[in-house]
Amino acid sequence: MATQNRRDFLKTVSSIGIVTAGVAATPTKLKADPENILSNERNGVLVDTTVCIGCRRCEWACKKSHDMQPGSIDDYDDKSIFDIKRRPDHTTHTVINAYKGNSISKPIMLKAQCMHCDKPACVSACIVGAFSKKENGSVVWDESKCIGCRYCMVACPFQIPAFDYHKAIEPDIHKCDFCAERKGNGKLPACVEICPVEALTFGNRADLVTLAKDRIKKNPKRYVDHIYGETEVGGTSWMYLSSVDFATLDFPVLSADTAPGVSESIQHGIFAYFIPPIALYALLGGIMYISKQKSNKEEE
Amino acid sequence: MKFFSMLILLIIPVLCIAQPTQHSELKFNCSLCHSCESPTKTNPCLKACPRAEIITVHHSAEEAPGYIILDKFKNVEDNYAPVNFSHKAHAEMSVMAGGCEMCHHYNPPGRVVACSECHSQSRIRDDLRTPDLKGALHRQCIDCHRLWSSDVACADCHHENITNINKADPVDRYHPQIEEPERLVYDTDEMEGYVTFYHSDHTNIFGQECNDCHKQESCVSCHIEEQMLGNINLSQEEKHDACSGCHDTDGDCESCHKEQITPGFYHAVSTGFNLSKYHSKVECGGCHTTPKVFKGLSGSCAACHKNWSLENFEHSITGLSLDENHSENDCEDCHVENDYKNPTCDNCHDEEIFYPDFLPGIMK
Ligand code: SF4
Ligand code: SF4
Numbered sequence: 145m146a147t148q149n150r151r152d153f154l155k156t157v158s159s160i161g162i163v164t165a166g167v168a169a170t171p172t173k174l175k176a177d178p179e180n181i182l183s184n185e186r187n188g189v190l191v192d193t194t195v196c197i198g199c200r201r202c203e204w205a206c207k208k209s210h211d212m213q214p215g216s217i218d219d220y221d222d223k224s225i226f227d228i229k230r231r232p233d234h235t236t237h238t239v240i241n242a243y244k245g246n247s248i249s250k251p252i253m254l255k256a257q258c259m260h261c262d263k264p265a266c267v268s269a270c271i272v273g274a275f276s277k278k279e280n281g282s283v284v285w286d287e288s289k290c291i292g293c294r295y296c297m298v299a300c301p302f303q304i305p306a307f308d309y310h311k312a313i314e315p316d317i318h319k320c321d322f323c324a325e326r327k328g329n330g331k332l333p334a335c336v337e338i339c340p341v342e343a344l345t346f347g348n349r350a351d352l353v354t355l356a357k358d359r360i361k362k363n364p365k366r367y368v369d370h371i372y373g374e375t376e377v378g379g380t381s382w383m384y385l386s387s388v389d390f391a392t393l394d395f396p397v398l399s400a401d402t403a404p405g406v407s408e409s410i411q412h413g414i415f416a417y418f419i420p421p422i423a424l425y426a427l428l429g430g431i432m433y434i435s436k437q438k439s440n441k442e443e444e
Numbered sequence: 445m446k447f448f449s450m451l452i453l454l455i456i457p458v459l460c461i462a463q464p465t466q467h468s469e470l471k472f473n474c475s476l477c478h479s480c481e482s483p484t485k486t487n488p489c490l491k492a493c494p495r496a497e498i499i500t501v502h503h504s505a506e507e508a509p510g511y512i513i514l515d516k517f518k519n520v521e522d523n524y525a526p527v528n529f530s531h532k533a534h535a536e537m538s539v540m541a542g543g544c545e546m547c548h549h550y551n552p553p554g555r556v557v558a559c560s561e562c563h564s565q566s567r568i569r570d571d572l573r574t575p576d577l578k579g580a581l582h583r584q585c586i587d588c589h590r591l592w593s594s595d596v597a598c599a600d601c602h603h604e605n606i607t608n609i610n611k612a613d614p615v616d617r618y619h620p621q622i623e624e625p626e627r628l629v630y631d632t633d634e635m636e637g638y639v640t641f642y643h644s645d646h647t648n649i650f651g652q653e654c655n656d657c658h659k660q661e662s663c664v665s666c667h668i669e670e671q672m673l674g675n676i677n678l679s680q681e682e683k684h685d686a687c688s689g690c691h692d693t694d695g696d697c698e699s700c701h702k703e704q705i706t707p708g709f710y711h712a713v714s715t716g717f718n719l720s721k722y723h724s725k726v727e728c729g730g731c732h733t734t735p736k737v738f739k740g741l742s743g744s745c746a747a748c749h750k751n752w753s754l755e756n757f758e759h760s761i762t763g764l765s766l767d768e769n770h771s772e773n774d775c776e777d778c779h780v781e782n783d784y785k786n787p788t789c790d791n792c793h794d795e796e797i798f799y800p801d802f803l804p805g806i807m808k
Contacts, residue, residue, distance in 0.1 A: 195579075197586050199598070221597050332567055340598075341586060342579025347572050355572050 182262055186281035187327070188349035188381035189336060190356050191255055193393070194366055196343035198226070198240050198253030202335035206238045206257075209326060209334035229394070232257055234308035237320040238335060243393050252386070254393050255335075255344070257320035258283060258304045259373060260381035263402040269299030274317075281349060281381040282322035290315040301377055301398055322381065349381055356385055378402035477552075490562070490571075505535035505544075514581060516565065524602035529585075547584055627708070634680060635701045642708040650728055657686040690728070692736040717743045718785065722761075744782040763808050770804035778804070 200220040207214035212235065226242035238257035245251035264283045267275040274289035275296055285296075285305070292315025296305045308316035323333035331337070336346040345352065356371045372390045373383035376398040384390070391397055480489040508531055515526035538546050551557050563577040575583060585601060624647060630639040646652045684693040691700065712718040723731070731748055732738045741747050754774065759766045766773075778787040789797050789804075 195583065197582075197590055337567060340578060340582040342567065342575045342583075345572050346567070351572060358573065 182277070183279040184350065186262075186279060186349050186381065187347060188260070188281055188352050188383060189322075189333065190345045190347075190352040191382060191384045192343050192345070192359070193252055193254055193384060193386045195341050196240070196253040196255060196339075197341055198223075198242060198251075199340060200225075200240050201338045201340060202255060202344070203236055203238055203240060205334040205338040206320070207236060209323065210237065210321075212236065226251075231306070232304060232319065233306040234310070234316065234318040237318065241394075243388075246387060252388065252393065257335075257382065258322070259302050260320075260322050261377050262380065263378040265299040265301060265377070265402075266296035266305060269295040271295065278324060280322075280324070280327055282324040282327070283319075283381075284321045284324050285317050285319060287315070287317075290317055292317075301396055349379075349383075352383060356383060359385060375400040505532065505539055508532050508535040508544075516560070516577060516581075524598050525604045527601045528603065529601075629705050632701060635697060637701050637703045638705050639700045640702065640706040640708075645708055649724075652690075656689060690736065715743075717741075745784065746782075759805070760808065764803060764805050765808065766805040773804075 201217070204214050204217050204220050206212075226240075229241050230239040232239055238255060241254050241256060243252040243254060260277075260281055260283045262277070264275065264277050267277055267283065269275075270290075271293065272289050272291055274286045274291075275283060276286070277283050292307075294305075294307055294317075296317065297303070297307060304319050306318045308318060323331070323335075326333060332346050333344075336344045345355065347355070353371065353374055356374070360367045360369055360371070366387055367385050368387065368389060370390060371383050371385060372395055373380035378400060384395070386393060474483070477491055478489050479491050480487070483489050510530070510532045512529045512531045513526050514529055534547075535544065538544060545551075548556060550562060559580060560577050562574055563580040564571075564574070565577050567576045567578070569576065574580070589600075625643045628641045628643055630641065632639055646657070647654075687693055687700070693700075717723075719726075728738070729735075731741060745752060754772075757775075759771075770778075777791050778789070780788055780791070787799050789799055789802065793802075
């Protein structure tokens with residue numbers, strides 16, 4: 145099985161797909177309920193881009209805490225990495241990018257990772273419920289449920305979930321899990337803990353909004369009057385302060401409408417071709433679910 | 445027993461309140477800093493720093509500790525060598541800018557408050573408004589350092605081998621001598637032409653101190669990359685600010701803005717009055733008493749030395765003590781038409797006696 149490549153896999157699923165169309169008529173069982181809890185206790189992080197110095201210690205700590213081959217911490221002093229913009233991928237859950245600076249930050253350093261939306265599009269898009277929003281704010285991914293359909297990647301307004309294309313068969317979605325495990329043990333997220341300048345403030349999300357407003361009010365020259373993530377896509381757990389318009393930092397301009405609209409638009413697009421979306425989901429989901437069961441069995 | 449515990453209960457608050465004697469004499473409203481009515485030492489219920497409103501300076505930079513070793517975080521995972529912070533050098537530099545308050549931003553009168561008294565050592569804490577100690581210390585250094593050098597690598601401050609530094613006997617570091625420009629020419633946009641500014645003359649001849657003109661400077665004004673300097677858009681008013689302490693920058697544009705680059709100002713050449721050894725030590729304002737007006741003095745001694753007369757003038761302060769034969773003369777006898785530089789003997793003597801070969805007394 146391990147030697148089977150992606151094309152073979154697709155061939156297999158399409159042939160089974162026809163056979164299994166009938167089986168897939170019971171979609172409710174497959175689409176698990178998202179654990180979409182919005183607790184008042186949920187926490188978040190306020191990223192102050194005017195404070196971040198781009199030391200990339202957070203990148204190192206994140207990898208280290210997730211067993212992702214961090215390498216030597218001194219290698220992270222390499223500033224040439226800022227020459228090209230990077231995205232979080234299967235090798236790193238968080239990256240620092242550099243943007244043209246101003247008199248307040250020179251240059252502006254921007255940490256990117258999952259925003260941990262309050263109403264996550266990935267959770268809505270995932271047809272097998274592999275994504276869930278936890279009570280503590282984390283949006284996490286469950287490998288055992290994932291069928292590798294990558295709907296989450298399409299749905300995410302921030303293009304965060306990354307797929308390990310080096311592993312075609314075992315679905316391997318990568319993204320920041322807001323250190324769900326560490327938080328469970330009463331620890332801070334690894335990146336927050338290591339940050340030398342406390343550019344990342346961890347706390348109760350509601351407190352962080354108050355804190356951010358306070359900072360803007362006290363330093364109107366330092367910050368633009370906008371907390372990115374306060375309302376975007378219905379609010380995110382990770383929020384940002386900046387000295388420049390967020391659009392110049394490649395933040396998507398998003399309304400307060402919840403992002404699941406994005407996944408709905410996939411469905412709407414399909415609907416335009418007179419295919420009831422649920423049937424298509426059921427079909428695709430069924431195909432993948434069964435092929436996963438099959439591959440699991442083969443491996444055993 | 446009950447009585448005892450009552451007594452203790454009564455004493456404790458009294459002790460707490462009585463302790464910071466200077467503190468309680470503050471002229472500020474308690475609620476500026478405290479959120480509850482009766483703050484105690486254990487529960488001071490502090491609000492976020494009101495910073496600028498309550499700061500006081502406690503001692504001069506010279507009295508400041510030389511080095512401070514910052515070693516609070518020795519045991520954390522990202523273990524870097526402690527930082528040997530050259531406190532005194534920074535204190536001295538800060539005199540040019542915002543003073544001690546640049547770092548000691550919250551310090552009621554009294555002793556110097558340690559950073560850790562406000563900045564929590566733990567990142568997990570209730571009041572998130574104040575950065576934790578690690579964040580605060582790093583920001584305090586990096587905020588300035590990274591503005592003039594993108595080099596903020598950890599090892600730039602966390603040097604190895606600092607253990608042999610003796611805290612009690614620090615070797616002081618000083619800001620290297622600043623090389624002063626001799627002449628600056630400003631090609632002005634607003635007015636056609638140039639302003640030629642002789643920098644070293646202002647400090648060496650006119651006796652200006654750096655901060656007479658550099659009023660609001662901070663380290664970054666100099667330690668900044670050129671491209672940044674271009675970004676600083678000073679208003680016309682701000683540009684004139686450095687000069688307006690001594691010069692009339694509101695009305696008299698032409699005295700500085702000239703069509704050509706001008707030669708430096710030399711009192712003797714430009715005004716005809718040689719300052720010589722006595723006047724060169726006098727501050728400009730000693731003679732030019734009307735602020736920002738330097739014109740209009742005649743050059744005669746009497747223009748300033750209004751009370752000098754034959755009776756009270758000690759000629760010896762010029763370096764020449766008059767002998768008996770000359771001490772009774774009128775000033776005019778030798779100094780015709782207020783010419784004190786080239787005295788004449790012609791009024792009493794014939795051509796064989798002349799100045800300076802023949803003197804009316806002894807040079808000291
Ligand atoms: S919260 Fe945890 S997983 Fe997310 S970027 Fe920080 S260290 Fe990485
Ligand atoms: S550790 Fe903190 S300062 Fe360093 S790059 Fe990450 S967020 Fe920025």
